[in-house]
Each structure stands twice: as C-alpha cells, then as structure tokens.
Amino acid sequence: MAKYQSPNIAAKLPEPAIENPQHVLPEPIVGGISQILADCFHPDEFVAIAPAHENEDGEIVPRSGVTLKAAEWQARVAAKGGIEKIFSTKHGLFMRINPMIKDGFKNADVTSFRHALIEFDRDGDGKPILKADQYQAIVASGMPVSALIDSANKSLHAWIRVDAPNEAEYKPRIAIIWKWFACMNLDTQNRNPSRLSRCPDGRCTVDGEVRHQRLLAAGFGAENWNAWELGNSDLDKPPFVDLAEIIAGDCEPERPTVADVGIGTGMLYAGRINEIHGEPGTGKSNVAIALSNAVMRNGDTVLYIDPEDNPRGFTRRALQLGAAADDLIHRCKYLHNPTPDEIMSAQRWSAKHHPQLVVLDGLAESMAAEGLVEDKAGDVLTFFRDRLRPFAEIAGAAVLVSDHVAKSSEDRGRWSRGSGAKLGRYDGASYNLSLIEAYSPGRAGAVRLTIAKDRNGGAGPTGHDIAEVHFAPGDGNLTIVTFRKPEQQGPLHRSDAVIVRIVSLLSSQGEATKRELRSLGKSQAVDQAIRLLTEEGRVLYAKRGCSHVYSLRAKCTYQLRKKAS
Numbered sequence: 001m002a003k004y005q006s007p008n009i010a011a012k013l014p015e016p017a018i019e020n021p022q023h024v025l026p027e028p029i030v031g032g033i034s035q036i037l038a039d040c041f042h043p044d045e046f047v048a049i050a051p052a053h054e055n056e057d058g059e060i061v062p063r064s065g066v067t068l069k070a071a072e073w074q075a076r077v078a079a080k081g082g083i084e085k086i087f088s089t090k091h092g093l094f095m096r097i098n099p100m101i102k103d104g105f106k107n108a109d110v111t112s113f114r115h116a117l118i119e120f121d122r123d124g125d126g127k128p129i130l131k132a133d134q135y136q137a138i139v140a141s142g143m144p145v146s147a148l149i150d151s152a153n154k155s156l157h158a159w160i161r162v163d164a165p166n167e168a169e170y171k172p173r174i175a176i177i178w179k180w181f182a183c184m185n186l187d188t189q190n191r192n193p194s195r196l197s198r199c200p201d202g203r204c205t206v207d208g209e210v211r212h213q214r215l216l217a218a219g220f221g222a223e224n225w226n227a228w229e230l231g232n233s234d235l236d237k238p239p240f241v242d243l244a245e246i247i248a249g250d251c252e253p254e255r256p257t258v259a260d261v262g263i264g265t266g267m268l269y270a271g272r273i274n275e276i277h278g279e280p281g282t283g284k285s286n287v288a289i290a291l292s293n294a295v296m297r298n299g300d301t302v303l304y305i306d307p308e309d310n311p312r313g314f315t316r317r318a319l320q321l322g323a324a325a326d327d328l329i330h331r332c333k334y335l336h337n338p339t340p341d342e343i344m345s346a347q348r349w350s351a352k353h354h355p356q357l358v359v360l361d362g363l364a365e366s367m368a369a370e371g372l373v374e375d376k377a378g379d380v381l382t383f384f385r386d387r388l389r390p391f392a393e394i395a396g397a398a399v400l401v402s403d404h405v406a407k408s409s410e411d412r413g414r415w416s417r418g419s420g421a422k423l424g425r426y427d428g429a430s431y432n433l434s435l436i437e438a439y440s441p442g443r444a445g446a447v448r449l450t451i452a453k454d455r456n457g458g459a460g461p462t463g464h465d466i467a468e469v470h471f472a473p474g475d476g477n478l479t480i481v482t483f484r485k486p487e488q489q490g491p492l493h494r495s496d497a498v499i500v501r502i503v504s505l506l507s508s509q510g511e512a513t514k515r516e517l518r519s520l521g522k523s524q525a526v527d528q529a530i531r532l533l534t535e536e537g538r539v540l541y542a543k544r545g546c547s548h549v550y551s552l553r554a555k556c557t558y559q560l561r562k563k564a565s
Contacts, residue, residue, distance in 0.1 A: 032200030032215025093202025269428035278433030350395035
C-alpha cells in the first residue's frame, strides 16, 4: 500500500538555482549600522555589539558584547565616524538580533522577541548556493525582513521580524520559518533569540583578506508577521490525508515484499521499520547479511550501517555467506560507525536513490555513540524519528534493525531489551532469533525466526515460526545459507500442545515452579509456551528466593446483568 506523506511547506518555495545570472545582490547601504539601529531597535532599548577574538585554540569566538542604548550607539558612531573606529578588530564584529537587558548576553536576558535570524549557504544536497540566490530565496518567501546583511563570507544574514509577545510564542514561529526553508539547510544554531549576527560596517578577515560586513537591504517583504501568516493561512492547517483516495485506489492488506528468500513470502515490509533480535551468538548479523545478499541477488540496492564490525570483516563475512563480489561493489553501500551528520547525508542519498533495504546492524551501539540510552523512552523515540524513520517514510526502504535481548530469559518476553517505546516503533515485522543447532564456518547448524510482532498481519501470527535458516560448510571456505519453511504448523503447534499441558497442571495444583513445568516437554518448547502465556496475561509469575513460581490469573467473576425495566 502506498505511503502517504504530509505536505511539505518548503514545496511552496522553488529551489534556488545554483548559478542564475538574473539574480543580483542589492548595492550596500551606506551607514548600515546607523540604519539598523534606527529601524530594528527603539532608542532606549539596550543593544549588544560584540567584537570577536582568537582564543587559545586558534578559534574565532565573539565576546559577550557591550550593551548600550540604541541612541547611545548612534551618538558614538556619529562622534567616532563609524563603528569600525569604535572596535578595532580584524576577526569580525557581531550584534545581537534582539534588545537585551543591560550587560545581557543570554536568552533569559532578551527583552523583546522581535527578530529571528536565518542563514544558509548550501541546499539540501550540500551544493553551495550563491549569495544572489540566497537573496532571491529570502525575497521569494515573502517574510517580513527587517535587515539583510552580507556576512563578508559565504552567507547572508536575514533578520525576520516575528514580533512574538513572549518566548513561548517565539518558538512556534521559529518552527514555521524552519519548515518553510526546509530545503535550505538553515543553520540550526540560529534558533535562540539572543543570537549574534554580523554587524554592518564591521570588518573580518577571510583567507587573509580584510572584508567589510554590509547592510544590503532593510524593511522588505510582508508588512508584519501577522500579515505574512494570514497570506499563508494553510501553514497551521493539519495535514489531513484524503482517505477517499486510499479507498478508491489500492486498499489491499500490506504484505512483506522485501528479501525474497524462497519460502513463498518476503521477510520485510517496504517503507516500514522491521527488526530482528536474539541472544549473543545466535547470528543476528549473519541473518541480516543473508537477507541483504538476497536483496542484492534480485538486482536491488542495500545500505548497510554497521557500528560494530569493520569494512574488512563485513566484506569477508558477506562473501563467505554467498554474496557476489560484483553485488558488493555495485549494489551495497556500506557505512562504518557513522556520525549523525553522516547518517543524515545517507538519508538524503537514500531519498534520491531509493535503496530497497537499509540495515542498522547494532541499535544499542548507534544510540550509545550519540549519548542516548536505550532504556529511556525519550531517547528511543528521538533516535527512531531522526535516524531511522526518514529511510522508511521518505526513501521508501525496508529498514531492518538488529537488536539485543535482555539477559534474563524470565524478563525478556518476546521483545528486544531496553525501553518499551521500541515496541511501538517497529511498524513492520519483528522476529526473534533462536538457535536450533549451534553452527560455525566448519560446522553445520541452524537458527529459527519466530514472529514476535507483525502489525500488518502479512507475515503471520505472533509466535509463528516463519523460517529456519540453515548454515552448512561449502567449498572454498564458503557457507551455504538456505532459508526453509518450518515443518507444517497445524492448529496444535508444538508450543500450543505444551500450553495445554501447562494450563492443565496449573489448574489442578494451583502453582508450579519452572522446573516442574519443564517436565511437560522439551525445555525450549516449555519456555516459549510460558513466555506466550505470560505476555497474554493468562499466567502470572513471582520470585520466591531463586525460583520462579507460576500460577493462572484468577478468572473474572463479574457478570453482566440485564438492565431492570
């Protein structure tokens, strides 16, 4: 079924041409500092102007700034003959975009949330944008611009007049600006109201050349923020989806179509986040690579994100498990332990090239590398939203996440370890990986894939064994990987038969230890049955010393009664 996306506000704004001779910059305004003081501040408001300096690490850093009333700055500039005569610096001169308290430099010191600063010099693909095209994009937005400043380097600084009554209202207006310019890679550090911008008529040194910062234009665009919002009233309209289009079109149930391994169905859902988890040593990476090999054999592209192994180890293992060298060269895009910026770059690449499968082989390691904790729901939701969801929703790929399980078999259930927030994020198929027989490069063995969750129902019911993956030694140190359907699972699946015996025993004697329950069948089948019964809420367990004691949940004794007439 097709994925539906909310409309992008940035679509209103045409992408700027990288080179367009028709776009030209305005001529600089003489006395720009005086005009910006007069146009953007009241005479009795404190304005912070900050020279930059070179710190011990050789970095150019602005100071906190000197605060004077706008009228006092005007008088000093006039008396000295220019702002550059007040501050003698070659490292650049800055001023805060909003009025401050006396000696203020923090967000809490802002006295009027009047302006927001936008700055960009590259588009969504990382290509440079000429200043003339930056100017055109700002003009095309129609937003109220109090001042447009040439930074004397690669970018322009535009002061958008938002006139927010307080910080609480300032933030949503900032969010609207960022959505509008979504295709422009706005500098995310410019969201705060105490932000420093380049000060007109100041100087800075770029590549050994002293350049002047100039005010290019002032007071253009919409009359004010409210007028601009009124002209763009659909900005806050909820992005309702027209369900009639879905009903009239393809409303068939979704099926897993990615990674056809020869068992009559695909293993993964396209455009969704799928998952595989298991204990250490069960071969999660081997299965992820085997699924990737199946995708590449079909002529499709795989993006493999690997925070655990290294390029040589991954390549060796993929070849050993049957990958064709030509596929690895042309159909596999491999990222080793990427930074957040590199993952975002991969997202942009994926949106353009549409790989069929994106694998993250090591969720916990990727989160830890960003200082996130898998036990914290907020961290989990942030990582899934920012790092994984774009691959599924924008690129349309099947995302496969490899994860670990909790150490305690009693507490793990059928899920991977960490915050329960993970559960809702997997909107494709989630599989539990368990050993049938241990294997190694020189020894045959197999693992079982059991459905832990399938929101769409296309793969099968929870607890259903969907596939067995068999590994056998081959010639030349190769491992032959075969996916097989498990034996026919009738109404009484092997775990269902054990469930009947467990319920019967607990009904007759009230409670039982795990050791007693394991006498009812093979340990693995009993453990699986106990997990299913516990997750369904039919069986309760409690710790008594070193033992786990199980009992049936008491039946509800409440009965519906006919309403008296």
